[in-house]
Amino acid sequence: MGKLPMHYRALLTLGSAAALAACSATGGAGPASASDEGTETASPAVPFASTYSAYPGAPTALVGATVFDGAGNRIDNGTVLFADGKVVEVGGASLAIPDGYTRIDGTGKYVTPGIIDIHSHLGDYPTPSVAAHADGNEATSPTTPEVWAEHSVWPQDPGFSRALANGGVTSLQILPGSANLMGGRSVTLKNVPSRTVQGMKFPGAPYGFKMACGENPKRVYSSRGPSTRMGNFAVNRQTWADAKEYADGDRENRNLAKETLAGVLDGDILVHNHCYRADEMAQVLDMAKEAGYKVTAFHHAVESYKIGDLLREADVCSAIWADWWGFKMEAYDGIPENAALIHQAGACVIVHSDSANGIQRLNQEAAKAQASGARMGINIADAEVIRWLTLNPAKAMGIDGQTGSLEAGKMADMVLWNGDPLSVYSRPEKVWVDGAMLFDSSDSKRRPVSDFELGQPGEGDVK
Amino acid sequence: MNIARTFTATLFAGLLASTAASANAQDLAFTNATVVIGDGSEPISGGTVVVRGGKVVAAGANVTVPADIPYTDVAGRWITPGLVVALTDVGIYDVGAVSGSNDTSGGSGPFNAALDIAPAINPEAQQMKLARAGGVTRASVVTNARGSIFAGQGAVVDTGADPDAVMKARAFQYVELGEGGARLAGGSRVAAHVYLRNAMREARAFAAGTWEGEEAMLTRADAAALGAVVSGKQRLYVEVERASDIRIVLGLGREFPKLDIVLVGASEGWMVANDIAAAGVPVIADALDDLPQNFEQLGATQSNVGRMVDAGVEVSIGRIFGEEIPAYVTQYAGNLVALNNVPGATGLTWGEAFATISSVPAKISGIGGKAGVLKAGAVGDIVIWDGDPLEVSTAPVSVYIDGVKQPLDSHQSRLRERYRDLDESDLPKAYDW
Numbered sequence: 001m002g003k004l005p006m007h008y009r010a011l012l013t014l015g016s017a018a019a020l021a022a023c024s025a026t027g028g029a030g031p032a033s034a035s036d037e038g039t040e041t042a043s044p045a046v047p048f049a050s051t052y053s054a055y056p057g058a059p060t061a062l063v064g065a066t067v068f069d070g071a072g073n074r075i076d077n078g079t080v081l082f083a084d085g086k087v088v089e090v091g092g093a094s095l096a097i098p099d100g101y102t103r104i105d106g107t108g109k110y111v112t113p114g115i116i117d118i119h120s121h122l123g124d125y126p127t128p129s130v131a132a133h134a135d136g137n138e139a140t141s142p143t144t145p146e147v148w149a150e151h152s153v154w155p156q157d158p159g160f161s162r163a164l165a166n167g168g169v170t171s172l173q174i175l176p177g178s179a180n181l182m183g184g185r186s187v188t189l190k191n192v193p194s195r196t197v198q199g200m201k202f203p204g205a206p207y208g209f210k211m212a213c214g215e216n217p218k219r220v221y222s223s224r225g226p227s228t229r230m231g232n233f234a235v236n237r238q239t240w241a242d243a244k245e246y247a248d249g250d251r252e253n254r255n256l257a258k259e260t261l262a263g264v265l266d267g268d269i270l271v272h273n274h275c276y277r278a279d280e281m282a283q284v285l286d287m288a289k290e291a292g293y294k295v296t297a298f299h300h301a302v303e304s305y306k307i308g309d310l311l312r313e314a315d316v317c318s319a320i321w322a323d324w325w326g327f328k329m330e331a332y333d334g335i336p337e338n339a340a341l342i343h344q345a346g347a348c349v350i351v352h353s354d355s356a357n358g359i360q361r362l363n364q365e366a367a368k369a370q371a372s373g374a375r376m377g378i379n380i381a382d383a384e385v386i387r388w389l390t391l392n393p394a395k396a397m398g399i400d401g402q403t404g405s406l407e408a409g410k411m412a413d414m415v416l417w418n419g420d421p422l423s424v425y426s427r428p429e430k431v432w433v434d435g436a437m438l439f440d441s442s443d444s445k446r447r448p449v450s451d452f453e454l455g456q457p458g459e460g461d462v463k
Numbered sequence: 464m465n466i467a468r469t470f471t472a473t474l475f476a477g478l479l480a481s482t483a484a485s486a487n488a489q490d491l492a493f494t495n496a497t498v499v500i501g502d503g504s505e506p507i508s509g510g511t512v513v514v515r516g517g518k519v520v521a522a523g524a525n526v527t528v529p530a531d532i533p534y535t536d537v538a539g540r541w542i543t544p545g546l547v548v549a550l551t552d553v554g555i556y557d558v559g560a561v562s563g564s565n566d567t568s569g570g571s572g573p574f575n576a577a578l579d580i581a582p583a584i585n586p587e588a589q590q591m592k593l594a595r596a597g598g599v600t601r602a603s604v605v606t607n608a609r610g611s612i613f614a615g616q617g618a619v620v621d622t623g624a625d626p627d628a629v630m631k632a633r634a635f636q637y638v639e640l641g642e643g644g645a646r647l648a649g650g651s652r653v654a655a656h657v658y659l660r661n662a663m664r665e666a667r668a669f670a671a672g673t674w675e676g677e678e679a680m681l682t683r684a685d686a687a688a689l690g691a692v693v694s695g696k697q698r699l700y701v702e703v704e705r706a707s708d709i710r711i712v713l714g715l716g717r718e719f720p721k722l723d724i725v726l727v728g729a730s731e732g733w734m735v736a737n738d739i740a741a742a743g744v745p746v747i748a749d750a751l752d753d754l755p756q757n758f759e760q761l762g763a764t765q766s767n768v769g770r771m772v773d774a775g776v777e778v779s780i781g782r783i784f785g786e787e788i789p790a791y792v793t794q795y796a797g798n799l800v801a802l803n804n805v806p807g808a809t810g811l812t813w814g815e816a817f818a819t820i821s822s823v824p825a826k827i828s829g830i831g832g833k834a835g836v837l838k839a840g841a842v843g844d845i846v847i848w849d850g851d852p853l854e855v856s857t858a859p860v861s862v863y864i865d866g867v868k869q870p871l872d873s874h875q876s877r878l879r880e881r882y883r884d885l886d887e888s889d890l891p892k893a894y895d896w
Contacts, residue, residue, distance in 0.1 A: 424797035457762035
């Protein structure tokens with residue numbers, strides 16, 4: 001089975017996840033201890049706390065490149081200074097380079113912030129994508145707010161290194177799948193190789209909460225319900241009503257599901273709602289109003305272009321592909337001008353992948369979306385398009401104070417591209433995470449090889 | 464003709480519209496073009512393309528436009544042959560997850576090798592429209608294997624806006640080996656190989672008139688269909704990924720010497736590239752597979768295509784299914800060019816990359832020299848682009864199939880026009896059409 005059409009893959013994936021859940025009591029080894037790593041220690045107050053700490057880096061000056069700062073600005077012949085894991089200063093050619101900085105000539109090249117994918121299942125649906133690895137959908141109940149995606153992440157997924165090396169991805173949100181109306185908590189990771197998930201967790205990132213509209217929950221639960229869109233809404237609304245009661249009470253009896261829902265109602269956990277159709281997104285916005293929470297982003301929002309005004313007014317981002325189309329009924333009205341039309345309406349655009357392959361080329365997907373807009377007369381500057389891959393996803397993930405743009409004091413997460421990042425002919429040349437160079441295309445040893453790949457055909461290949 | 468000479472690039476789109484309306488739409492000439500022949504050679508600037516009666520007359524530098532054909536100065540725009548996608552599901556589904564609209568899977572009925580996709584092809588399918596709007600004018604269409612390792616017989620189609628889509632029915636047989644074939648055959652590669660060999664022997668017996676129906680595994684229709692494969696009259700596409708599986712497939716020729724094999728997939732082809740080249744077997748590969756998607760693809764790398772081409776293998780990229788649309792092939796080819804700037808990676812030259820989505824898939828599909836190239840006698844499939852066709856920001860400006868200018872609209876383009884604005888102050892959007 002080399003390559004199955006996506007709709008078959010999706011069906012198989014959901015099926016095998018359900019089968020897996022049925023025998024989950026046979027699960028393997030427990031999580032690795034994280035207590036001996038990093039600077040933070042796990043505590044009851046912060047379960048599964050991040051143990052990530054930056055790897056060492058040298059004070060560096062990138063000079064001569066075209067800089068897209070991720071916040072919509074472009075600097076030709078720019079200078080980017082970073083040290084101690086942070087951006088120190090970004091400016092033009094005249095910016096003074098302090099002593100002790102390693103100078104990297106970026107003439108003819110481009111610098112962007114690290115690319116951020118707001119929608120990934122790396123680790124939860126890792127490769128090899130065998131049934132034993134299908135850990136992305138706890139497809140045993142239409143609502144599973146109690147599950148946390150991080151407990152499924154396999155840090156050895158080779159997909160992380162491909163996203164780094166080919167996609168320049170430095171941060172990513174791992175979401176539960178879309179089998180359930182409420183799929184559980186997401187986790188935001190820094191794209192660094194690690195023995196443990198805790199070692200990848202983005203320090204201080206808020207949790208996200210995955211919800212799903214439409215066809216997938218309907219299909220997965222068709223025999224036991226909900227089996228219709230009205231059933232979907234009924235289950236959601238009742239669940240929110242019960243959660244509100246819990247949230248308004250003393251919260252003393254631990255209920256993992258309701259803790260998560262209460263976190264959403266408190267505004268601490270950000271809602272990421274898989275939802276394709278415009279009419280259905282509008283219904284979700286009303287449901288959110290009724291229940292008292294905010295939708296941060298609609299994901300796979302292929303019909304956002306029909307309701308750009310509503311999305312702008314509600315301050316909701318649309319996380320989308322450039323041009324996926326036709327694989328299911330709710331994708332039938334997808335158009336490649338979606339991003340440009342959302343942008344034109346003044347609403348927030350994010351280009352996401354939902355794919356271990358697509359995450360390697362988010363820059364190209366953004367370029368396609370930009371060009372489709374230009375052909376219908378909507379011209380969007382390159383620097384603005386880069387924001388769709390950096391600051392906008394960071395904002396929707398609640399980490400825009402730390403990353404997503406090249407601003408003094410932010411994490412030195414960045415990519416030196418060997419050409420225009422909006423061209424098919426360009427690839428990351430070097431990638432830094434918190435100022436540490438974790439990928440260098442000219443140094444075969446600056447390329448992660450996961451435990452799984454050791455001793456296998458192609459170990460350490462350029463991929 | 465003198466009037467045509469005075470048109471400038473800014474009037475270009477308008478001119479093409481008027482050409483389409485004229486009676487002699489099939490006699491076309493374009494000058495001052497960046498011409499891509501499609502045969503692996505590099506683009507030619509200042510070139511000319513001449514089409515008469517739906518066929519290419521000449522293309523390249525130093526081509527003279529016949530006096531009776533009006534020509535258009537395209538001001539440096541790129542002109543290529545129509546793209547050819549080596550394997551896709553264009554025209555055999557409307558919506559992937561809507562099973563009633565979907566003929567992409569052979570089904571679980573009694574027949575397998577005998578399945579013939581041609582009657583299922585719908586020239587009005589939206590993917591047909593999206594494919595041609597993306598510059599894809601020819602494709603090989605095939606179902607997935609489901610009931611056995613044999614998926615059935617694929618067809619070569621054109622994407623033209625006319626009822627006559629099937630160019631060549633029963634163009635090839637498709638068999639799945641490797642992990643997928645193992646699953647279909649009962650759970651192991653061992654079972655798949657017995658199934659394959661038994662089927663070939665029964666087909667041979669059927670052709671020789673010695674087939675014993677009651678004793679046979681195959682249905683009569685499947686045995687009859689495989690006769691064309693075992694006699695070498697019909698190509699056998701073999702889906703296989705692992706290096707060791709590829710070696711076994713290359714060895715099938717010793718047992719069944721007339722088999723005309725095409726490898727499909729071959730993620731680990733680079734590991735046995737010299738063997739593939741020596742066997743003279745072409746490959747239809749995924750351009751960008753670089754993950755160990757399963758255990759038969761542990762060695763997957765984006766350098767696979769480049770390394771095989773360097774070893775002398777004839778490689779087409781393609782295999783576009785599901786959420787992918789056929790026009791993605793240009794992006795995939797462009798990515799292979801990009802690898803040339805990645806130390807340690809093996810990419811393709813621009814011309815080589817374009818050939819993987821034009822002349823090479825045409826040749827593999829049995830329409831070599833007829834499609835995928837701008838050479839005398841080839842079909843008049845001409846695409847004029849708004850930039851470098853392998854660049855992600857580029858799209859066709861005009862598409863001709865058999866010299867006929869094609870409409871580029873679709874369900875998608877109509878939605879785009881309806882939702883240019885969200886104004887419903889006078890009437891709902893439903894009246895905006």
